[in-house]
Amino acid sequence: MKGPPYIVVDRVCKSFGAHPVLCDVSTQFCTGEVSVIIGASGSGKSTLLRAINRLEPHDSGSITIGGVPVGPHEATLQRQRIDVGMVFQQFNLFGHMTVLDNLTLAPRRIHGTARSQANAQAMALLQRVGLQEHAAKYPWQLSGGQQQRVAIARALAMQPKVMLFDEPTSALDPEMVQEVLDVMRELAHAGMTMVVVTHEMGFAREVADRVLFFDQGRITHEAAPAEFFDQPANARIRAFIGRLSQ
């Protein structure tokens, strides 16, 4: 199921002022692969994700998506962002638009898709995340879990080649976490390339092809989930897993 490398991160560094958040990070994400990134907050996991689609420009090193470097060139960047869907911790749905309009905005503006066709595609996606009867509602009328499922559908509307998830369940009430994870699980089984920053150990163990551990701006360990969780490589990882699973 694992294909060729799609996103290649090579010796990437990034600091906020004097504070380094990414130090010499190198890794690659292959087509069809589900990678889960875990680590303490402030360890640089989210920053790496945000550097991939340049919401946070990196200082040095290189990131390539399908062989094309991620850089400041606006038109190239827009094309790359179309291929890279992103889901945020805070959902970030457009509050002044209905659920349906949230999904159709990008296809209509970027591909010039006709409204009727965009609506039909959006309804199919809403069906996929189980929210077809909420199409005419506004985001504030939905629960957190529903909003996050809409956000996933919105990202899917551009038919991305890879999906980045930045702590997608961290802002949710416990009873809503599962419905979002279910959608992500279904997506993984359908073969989507995914990079997921999460604290959901169960999801990582079950769905991930590999787990990356971030510590102080570096990837300090990487392993298949069974090995990662059952034979922790060092005391720090053991302590981290212990804290999360209690």
Place this chain on the structure above:
Amino acid sequence: MPITLWPAHWTRLQRSNATLVSALLLLVLVMATLGWLFSWLPEPIASSAQTFAEGARTTLWLTLVSGAVGLVLGTATALARTARWTLPRWIARFYLWVIRGTPLLVQILFVYFALPMLVPGLRLPEFWAAVLALGLNAGAYNSEAIRAGLLAVPQGQTEAARALGLSRRHVFLDVVMPQAFKMALPPLVSNFVALLKDSSLAYAIGVVELTNVGNRLQSETFQPIATLSTVALTYLVLTTLVTQATQAIEYRFDIEGRAQ
């Protein structure tokens, strides 16, 4: 207020449209029949009814034109102040600094008397000199209302839109501006109502607007109570009609149903 007059089963948009249309119709109707309405008032108003009506129409026209100028200028200035480049930011800051720091009356006098000397050939008629000064003034205050709206749109909205691959233009027009405008609307309405009243300062350069008409009649007839009360009442009618229309616009943007 009249929003609640409409049938309960109407949608928010229908009620907003109905309110907007009826407020504008009422405004046009009142303006058209103002001369006739004034003629029912006791002397000395009745005999000057047409002059009063003409003054009120000039006031409204002055406000609408300079309000439009102020809205365009305010949007441009707010954009310049939030721009990535330094030069537009500094130009906008300078404009704001000068306009907010000097009295409107001085600005009106300056545009009418001093500008033609500084720029030969730019001798504006009274009305257009007033429009320029009032527009510049309203633009400065509007820009801060719009900037407040722009800054209040969460960063996450821009990020989500950018992450979808939308261009900067579409991020701004489809995602940021509609939400910023909604938040800027109440202070913009305040500015517009203030402008309607501040247009009375145009009488200093001889624009024959409502205050000017009232003041002339007052000094001719020695009846300040009747004349000035009529002036005040007419302003009150105008501001009431204008705020009815703007409330309808606010209601249109109120998707969360918070305005009741």
